[in-house]
Amino acid sequence: MRTLRRLRAALIATLVAPAVIQLGVLIGLMSPALAQPVFAPKPWEMGMQAAGGPLKQEAIDLHNLVLIIITLITLFVAGLLGWVMYRYNSQRNPVPSQTSHNTFLEVAWTVIPILILVIIAIPSFRLVYYLDRTPDADLTVKVTGHQWYWEYTYPDNGKIDFSSYIVPDEQLKPGQLRLLTVDNDLVVPAGKNIRVLETSGDVIHSFFVPSLGVQRYAIPGRTIETWFRADKPGIFYGECNQICGTNHSRMPIVVRAVTPQEFEAWLVQAKTKFADAGSKAPTSMAATSGAGSEAPASRVATIDKPFSLVAAAQVQR
Numbered sequence: 001m002r003t004l005r006r007l008r009a010a011l012i013a014t015l016v017a018p019a020v021i022q023l024g025v026l027i028g029l030m031s032p033a034l035a036q037p038v039f040a041p042k043p044w045e046m047g048m049q050a051a052g053g054p055l056k057q058e059a060i061d062l063h064n065l066v067l068i069i070i071t072l073i074t075l076f077v078a079g080l081l082g083w084v085m086y087r088y089n090s091q092r093n094p095v096p097s098q099t100s101h102n103t104f105l106e107v108a109w110t111v112i113p114i115l116i117l118v119i120i121a122i123p124s125f126r127l128v129y130y131l132d133r134t135p136d137a138d139l140t141v142k143v144t145g146h147q148w149y150w151e152y153t154y155p156d157n158g159k160i161d162f163s164s165y166i167v168p169d170e171q172l173k174p175g176q177l178r179l180l181t182v183d184n185d186l187v188v189p190a191g192k193n194i195r196v197l198e199t200s201g202d203v204i205h206s207f208f209v210p211s212l213g214v215q216r217y218a219i220p221g222r223t224i225e226t227w228f229r230a231d232k233p234g235i236f237y238g239e240c241n242q243i244c245g246t247n248h249s250r251m252p253i254v255v256r257a258v259t260p261q262e263f264e265a266w267l268v269q270a271k272t273k274f275a276d277a278g279s280k281a282p283t284s285m286a287a288t289s290g291a292g293s294e295a296p297a298s299r300v301a302t303i304d305k306p307f308s309l310v311a312a313a314q315v316q317r
């Protein structure tokens, strides 16, 4: 009885404690001024990041379906193996059967796996096409990967164009997340379909925002489309997840979803803020070298040059 109680306490501690810690971290991450939900990685996180939009929710649903299927298959195979080892070992079954064919079994173990794969394939393909692109976009943003920062362009809105650099550790303000905070966020309206057109100015990067369920390569010389939608206002953290050079880990992504009214207000501000050509110059050069890494001065200087691909990669659809 005592063992049972201990087991139950251990189980509760295992299941509830991380949830409480996560909740605490989440509350801690919320800026008191904005009180917007924050979607970021958390210490000791076991599962995927919470869904902040329909793409991620669909991905989580497919993951859960497949998890149930593979758990059942694993239990079935493990059970079968255990039973065979117990029932048909040399002591209990000294004379093994010589049967080499069983038509029913052979048909069954061919057809059943096919059916399981079809059951997985249908929602899987549906999701692939759902993530691919949106038929009705409310806003288009062009995302250009550079070594090592992101450039965001709003072609629908007076060609607003700006760079987004990591904020180096020594410039972080209290509450800002290390390695994830940037100087200029990608601001989008919540509840709207955002079409993302991606390209790169140098090497292959990848635009990855886990909680929005978006991950797509940014390839030089190509424009690749994807989309996302943030259900509610919030801050969504992501990173380049294609190894793209020395400072690959120092080109985070911050998507800030705001209400449509706030977005309109931001557009007005942004048009003046990013109007001058100088806005493309990085606000913090230190960000490109990063703590402990020694990017040569020449390398840092090259990123300040105009980006020929930006012009070439104007929306080509």
Ligand SMILES: [Cu+2]
Binding pocket: 145, 146, 204, 205, 206, 240, 241, 242, 243, 244, 248, 251
């Ligand atoms: Cu990159």
